[in-house]
Amino acid sequence: MTLVEIIPSLRASLPPALNGDVWPAGARWADHGDLVVGGVSLTGLATAHGAPAYVIDETDVRLRCRQYLAAFGAERVAYTAKALLSVGVARWIADEGLNLYVGSAGELRVAQAAGFPMDRVVLYGSAKTPEDLDSAYTAGVGTIVVESLSEITRLAATAPAGQRVLLRVLAGPEPAGLSDNRFGPRIGTGEAEAAVARIAGQPSLRLVGYDCSVGHQVSRFSVYEREVRRIVEFCAAMHARHGAAVTQVNLGGGHAVVYSGADLGFALDAFAGRIRAVLHLELDRHRIAEPALTVSPGRAIVSRAGLTLYRIMSVIRGQDGRRVVAVDGGMTDCPVAALCGGAHTAALIGRASRADLAPATVVGRHNDIDDVVVPTLVLPADVHPGDLLAVAGTGAYHHSRACNYHLVGRPPxxxxAGGHARTLVRRESLADLLSRDADHCGA
Ligand SMILES: Cc1ncc(COP(=O)(O)O)c(C=O)c1O
Structure with a gap:
C-alpha cells in the first residue's frame, strides 16, 4: 500500500507521478514543484529563455536511437527528419549511426549543415520539386525513393549514373479507413511490376529495394506482417521475371508513442523479433536469400524526448464549471490532438500546490474552436495566470509543424543534456516575421 493510499489528503500536495512512457527518461520532480529534465531545471529554463519554448532531451533521443539499433541492427534504421530537425538534432542522429530520410531540399540542407554523411541520406516524397532533386544530385544523396511511374522517366533523365533507388509500393488493397491518396504503384495491379520493368530498363538507375509506409500511431504488428508477406512474394516474382534482385525492404515508421496513460504504445523488441521471424519464413517459402528489413521511424525517436513550456495567461470557468486555462501558445506550436494522434499529458510546474485537483482544459491564445492544447486534464484548483505548464510528448511534429498564424513567432x-541547456533554434522574432514582407520599409 502506498502512502497516498493510507493518507489520501497527501495526493493533492504531491506532484503527479511521471509516467516513463510519456515523460523524457530521467525527468524528475525537484523542490518547489520544479521539474528537472536532462539535469536542467525547467523553471530556470523558462526564466532564461521565456515561454512558450520547446525543450528536447538529447539523452532521451540518443537512448531511443540505441534501442532501435539494438532491435534492428546497424544500417537497418533511418530517422525520418520531418518529425523534428535542426542541425543539432541531425548531428545526434548522425553520431548514433542512423540513416536519415529527408523529404525536401530544406531538410537536406540542414543535414548537410550538420555534416551528415550523404551516402546515408534517403530522399523521399510523392511530389519532389526540381529543387529537391537538384539538391539531392548535387549533394550526392545515397538513395532516392521513386513514388510513381511518371517519376521514373524524370529521374532517369536527370539523375547521376548509378543512382540507387528504392521503389515505394502499396502492398495490396487498402484496408478500410485508410486514405486512398497514398502514392506508390500498387502490387497486384500490374502497376508495381511495370515500375520495376521501367527502372530495370534505365541504365542510370539501380533498383536496390522497396519502400512502404503503413500509417501513423500504429500499435498492432499485423499490418506490418501483411506488408512483409506481400512484398517478399513480390520480390521473388520480380527477381524471377525481371532479374530484379533487391537487398532491402524499408517498412517505414508509424510506430505508436504514448501521449497519455490511455495509449497503447509500441513494443519495439517484440516487434523486431516478430517481423524477423515472418521475414525468414517468407524468404524460405519463396527460396530467396534477401532482402533485409529496415525501418524509418520519426515520431518514435523524438516524441517522448520533447516537451513544451507554456505560461498561463488567463483562467476562466467554463459553463460546466471546469476551468479553462489559456496559455501563451496554442495551435501554432501544438498541432491539434487529431493531427498528432493523441491527447497530451501536462503538469503544473514551478510551484508546489496543496489545492485539490480539478478537471481543466488547456486552450491556446488564438481564440479558434480547435485551438486546444490539452482537451482534458486535472490541475490543482488554484492554477492561475503566471503559472508554468509543461506539456509532455511534443518532440515530434510540433516544432516541425509550427506556423505563424496570427503572426506569432515560433518558439525556440x-x-x-548533462545539466546544460543550449539553444538549438532561436525564437522567431517580430523582425523575422516582418523581414519577409516586401512592403516593409524597415522602419
Ligand atoms: C517512409 C516514411 N517513414 C517514416 C515516416 C514517419 O512516420 P512516423 O513519424 O509516424 O514514424 C513516414 C511518414 O510519413 C514515411 O513516409
Missing part, C-alpha cells in the same frame, strides 16, 4: 528549440 532548447536542447538539454
Amino acid at each position: 528549440l532548447i536542447g538539454v
Whole structure:
C-alpha cells in the first residue's frame, strides 16, 4: 500500500507521478514543484529563455536511437527528419549511426549543415520539386525513393549514373479507413511490376529495394506482417521475371508513442523479433536469400524526448464549471490532438500546490474552436495566470509543424543534456516575421 493510499489528503500536495512512457527518461520532480529534465531545471529554463519554448532531451533521443539499433541492427534504421530537425538534432542522429530520410531540399540542407554523411541520406516524397532533386544530385544523396511511374522517366533523365533507388509500393488493397491518396504503384495491379520493368530498363538507375509506409500511431504488428508477406512474394516474382534482385525492404515508421496513460504504445523488441521471424519464413517459402528489413521511424525517436513550456495567461470557468486555462501558445506550436494522434499529458510546474485537483482544459491564445492544447486534464484548483505548464510528448511534429498564424513567432528549440541547456533554434522574432514582407520599409 502506498502512502497516498493510507493518507489520501497527501495526493493533492504531491506532484503527479511521471509516467516513463510519456515523460523524457530521467525527468524528475525537484523542490518547489520544479521539474528537472536532462539535469536542467525547467523553471530556470523558462526564466532564461521565456515561454512558450520547446525543450528536447538529447539523452532521451540518443537512448531511443540505441534501442532501435539494438532491435534492428546497424544500417537497418533511418530517422525520418520531418518529425523534428535542426542541425543539432541531425548531428545526434548522425553520431548514433542512423540513416536519415529527408523529404525536401530544406531538410537536406540542414543535414548537410550538420555534416551528415550523404551516402546515408534517403530522399523521399510523392511530389519532389526540381529543387529537391537538384539538391539531392548535387549533394550526392545515397538513395532516392521513386513514388510513381511518371517519376521514373524524370529521374532517369536527370539523375547521376548509378543512382540507387528504392521503389515505394502499396502492398495490396487498402484496408478500410485508410486514405486512398497514398502514392506508390500498387502490387497486384500490374502497376508495381511495370515500375520495376521501367527502372530495370534505365541504365542510370539501380533498383536496390522497396519502400512502404503503413500509417501513423500504429500499435498492432499485423499490418506490418501483411506488408512483409506481400512484398517478399513480390520480390521473388520480380527477381524471377525481371532479374530484379533487391537487398532491402524499408517498412517505414508509424510506430505508436504514448501521449497519455490511455495509449497503447509500441513494443519495439517484440516487434523486431516478430517481423524477423515472418521475414525468414517468407524468404524460405519463396527460396530467396534477401532482402533485409529496415525501418524509418520519426515520431518514435523524438516524441517522448520533447516537451513544451507554456505560461498561463488567463483562467476562466467554463459553463460546466471546469476551468479553462489559456496559455501563451496554442495551435501554432501544438498541432491539434487529431493531427498528432493523441491527447497530451501536462503538469503544473514551478510551484508546489496543496489545492485539490480539478478537471481543466488547456486552450491556446488564438481564440479558434480547435485551438486546444490539452482537451482534458486535472490541475490543482488554484492554477492561475503566471503559472508554468509543461506539456509532455511534443518532440515530434510540433516544432516541425509550427506556423505563424496570427503572426506569432515560433518558439525556440532548447536542447538539454548533462545539466546544460543550449539553444538549438532561436525564437522567431517580430523582425523575422516582418523581414519577409516586401512592403516593409524597415522602419
Ligand atoms: C517512409 C516514411 N517513414 C517514416 C515516416 C514517419 O512516420 P512516423 O513519424 O509516424 O514514424 C513516414 C511518414 O510519413 C514515411 O513516409
